[in-house]
Amino acid sequence: MPSFNLSNFDSAMKHMYPYKKVENLIYKNNPLLAMMPKETKFPGRNATYAIQYGQTGGRSSNFVTAQTNRSGVPIQHFVVDRVRDYAVVSVDNETLLAADGSEGSLLDVAKVKTDAALQALARAMGMDVYRDGSGTIGTVTAVASGTFTVSLGEVVNFEVGQHLQAVSPDGSGDDELHSNAIEVTAVNRDTGVVSYSGSVGQVNGSGIVVGTKIVGAGDWNVKLSGLDAWLPATTPAANAAAFKNVFRQKDPTRLAGQRIAYDTSIKNTLFEAGVRLNREGGRPDAVFINPVKWGELANSLEDGATTKIAAQRRYDSSDKGTTFGFASLEMASPAGLLKIYSDHNCPMNTAYMLQMDTWTLKTLGQAPRIIDFDGMKGLREANSDGVEYRWGYYGNVLCKAPGFNARVALA
Secondary structure (H helix, E strand, C coil), X not given: CCCCCHHHHHHHHHHHCCHHHHHHXXXXXXXXXXXXXXXXXXXXXXXXXXEECXXXXXXXXXXXXXXXXXXXXXXXXXXXXXXXXXXXXXXXXXXXXXXXXXXXXXXXXXXXXXXXXXXXXXXXXXXXXXXXXXXXXXXXCEEECCEEECCCCCHHHCXXXXXXXXXEECXXXXXXXXXXXXXXXXEECCCXXXXXXXXXXXXXXXXXXXXXXXXXXXXXXXXXXXXXXXXXXXXXXXXXXXXXXXCHHHCHHHHHCXXXXXXXXXXXXXXXXXXXXXXXXXXXXXXXXXXXXXHHHHHHHHHHCEEEEEEEECCCCCCCCCEEEEEEEEEEECCEEEEEEECCCCCCCEEEEECHHHEEEEECCCCCEECCCCCCCEEECCCCCEEEEEEEEEEEEEECCHHHCEEEECC
């Protein structure tokens, strides 16, 4: 009879991955994800909250005029649904039984597998808080047999072993998901070339072509609504569909954030963004930027800024002890001193200037967590000889004041 069984392996996993341990694996290399305020209560079917984007008409130095013009306050209600994401790890029973008298060896195997699953989930969460919810991680710029090319800013989103799907125009102006998944076999991070096995199938008579969007398998249009969703690259058109129940064209700045065009240099553009946000009542306190552009800015600022490693507390009222150290540049702005953070998840030619207390990552419980609502952390697999552990989260990103935040073009 083995001394190390499923029951005590389950207990060992709990001790190996308490929440603080998981938190460190997820947040330490993802500054925006780490610093975004967290709320771990998300009851009901969705989160509905009001945002006031105008004032009542009933104000005047003349009482009769104020009384005559009195009106309701312009308010819209955002309705934000939860999304979900998972990472699954499996340990085969032969390995479990072979650990009799050698618990450490089994835990080493389990740790490698579980760390890899959590790192994949962390990478996805770190990217998703920047993106638009579509699941797109790259757009194809060139194709060849068994390969496609993406930009150097996007190639960092690809990993060997990933399972991907493609999305292409269907001929009528809409995007359509290709039916099959492919697997990444090689990634050239110097050229942007991604090699794969399998076939995505055809849309409009073609497979992967220039302009095809690449998404993780199962991810199309079911991911977090990140910065790119709340602060879109273009001003919402007059006939734009509602975003989370809100017609943002009524006041594109207050309901869809600010868009700052590039102005001769990164430094000048960020300064203009600070001016614009301060004019609209915003108090930005953090800028997130791709490492390449962070380096360019650091060189251009020279003696005009300081580089600092700050112990940055994660915004979570229930967590009093966790700090994360991130390198930041400090730059003066009309809104005060701005901290500029390098984040490898940030798109290459876009920076985000944010007022952090207007953002929330709202989830059902901790994110991520072991999915064990039935009390069983490990599950016997139905179709293979092993034990399965499931990690995941349920939630979404909320913004209480889009107009106090800016999307900044860097080219």
